[in-house]
Amino acid sequence: MSVKLGVIGGGVMGTAIVSRLIDRGTYQNTDILISEPSLQQQQALHHQYGVQVTGDNNLAATAQVLLLAIKPQIFDRVIADLTRLERPTQLIISILAGVSIAQLERAFPDRAVIRAMPNTPATVGMGIAAISTGTSVQPQQLDLATQIFQAVGEVVTVTESLMDAVTGLSGSGPAYIAIAIEALADGGVAAGLPRPIADRLALQTVLGTAALLKETNLHPAILKDRVTSPGGTTIAGIAKLEQAGFRSAIIQAVIAAAQRSRELGQ
Numbered sequence: 707m708s709v710k711l712g713v714i715g716g717g718v719m720g721t722a723i724v725s726r727l728i729d730r731g732t733y734q735n736t737d738i739l740i741s742e743p744s745l746q747q748q749q750a751l752h753h754q755y756g757v758q759v760t761g762d763n764n765l766a767a768t769a770q771v772l773l774l775a776i777k778p779q780i781f782d783r784v785i786a787d788l789t790r791l792e793r794p795t796q797l798i799i800s801i802l803a804g805v806s807i808a809q810l811e812r813a814f815p816d817r818a819v820i821r822a823m824p825n826t827p828a829t830v831g832m833g834i835a836a837i838s839t840g841t842s843v844q845p846q847q848l849d850l851a852t853q854i855f856q857a858v859g860e861v862v863t864v865t866e867s868l869m870d871a872v873t874g875l876s877g878s879g880p881a882y883i884a885i886a887i888e889a890l891a892d893g894g895v896a897a898g899l900p901r902p903i904a905d906r907l908a909l910q911t912v913l914g915t916a917a918l919l920k921e922t923n924l925h926p927a928i929l930k931d932r933v934t935s936p937g938g939t940t941i942a943g944i945a946k947l948e949q950a951g952f953r954s955a956i957i958q959a960v961i962a963a964a965q966r967s968r969e970l971g972q
C-alpha cells in the first residue's frame with residue numbers, strides 16, 4: 707500500500723495532527739503510516755484511526771511526506787538509524803522544538819525541509835503553528851505543510867530566526883493563560899464564589915473574550931475601553947493589575963521564554 711504521509715513518533719502531537727488530517731479528509735487513513743516503538747500505542751493508533759503502523763522508522767521514511775514528531779532529545783539517534791531514505795522528492799516536516807533547519811538539512815541532504823512550531827491547543831484543533839522553510843522548499847510543498855497544520859488550527863509563516871520568539875509567545879503562551887485562568891478563579895473564590903462556579907466563570911471568560919476579539923477583529927485595547935465605565939468596577943480592577951505590573955509581567959515572560967529557547971537551541 708502506498709504511503710503518502712509517514713509519521714515518526716505517534717505521541718500527543720503526532721496523534722493530534724494525524725487524527726485531524728483524517729477528519730478533514732486531507733489524507734485517507736490508509737495513506738498514513740505511523741512509526742512508534744510501543745506496540746500498545748501502535749495497536750491503539752491502528753484501532754482508533756485505521757492508520758498503518760510500524761515499529762520501523764525506515765518504513766515511515768519512504769513516504770512522500772515525512773513528519774517528525776519525536777522528542778528533540780532522540781533526534782540524532784533516530785536519524786542515525788534511518789538508512790532507507792530512497793526518495794529524493796521527499797518533504798520532511800519537523801515539529802521538534804529547538805532542532806534547526808540547518809540540522810534538518812544536514813540530516814536529510816537534498817530534501818526539502820520545513821520546521822514547524824505548533825502549540826498544545828493543536829490537540830483540540832485550536833492551535834497555531836509557525837512554519838519556516840528550508841532552502842529548497844517549493845511553493846506547493848509549503849502549501850502542503852500549511853494544509854497539514856491547518857488541520858490543527860492556524861498557521862503563520864516566519865523566518866527561522868523568529869522561531870525563538872514564537873516559542874516564547876504561542877509555544878509557552880498556553881501555560882501563561884492557564885495560570886491566568888487559575889488566578890481568575892482563585893480571585894472569584896476569594897471574593898466568595900464556590901470553586902466549581904469560579905472555575906467555569908474563569909474559563910468561559912477567557913474563551914469568550916478570545917472568541918469575541920477574533921470574531922469582531924477588535925483591538926484588545928478597544929474592547930478593554932468598551933467594558934470600562936467611568937468610576938466603575940472594571941477600571942478599579944485594571945488599576946490593580948497595572949499596580950501589580952500584570953502587563954509587564956506577561957511581556958517579560960515572553961522575552962524570558964524566547965531567550966531560554968535561544969539558549970537551548972545553541
Ligand SMILES: NC(=O)c1ccc[n+]([C@@H]2O[C@H](COP(=O)([O-])OP(=O)(O)OC[C@H]3O[C@@H](n4cnc5c(N)ncnc54)[C@H](OP(=O)(O)O)[C@@H]3O)[C@@H](O)[C@H]2O)c1
Binds near residue numbers: 826
Ligand atoms: N506537545 C506539544 O504541545 C508540542 C508543542 C510544540 C512542539 N512539540 C514537539 O513535538 C514533538 C513531540 O512531542 P509530543 O508532546 O507529541 O511528545 P510525545 O507524546 O512523547 O510523543 C513522542 C512519541 O515518539 C515516540 N518515540 C520514542 N522513541 C521513538 C523512536 N525511536 N522512533 C519513533 N518514535 C519514538 C514515543 O513513544 P514512547 O512514548 O513509547 O516512547 C512517543 O509516542 C517534540 O519534539 C516537541 O518538541 C510538542
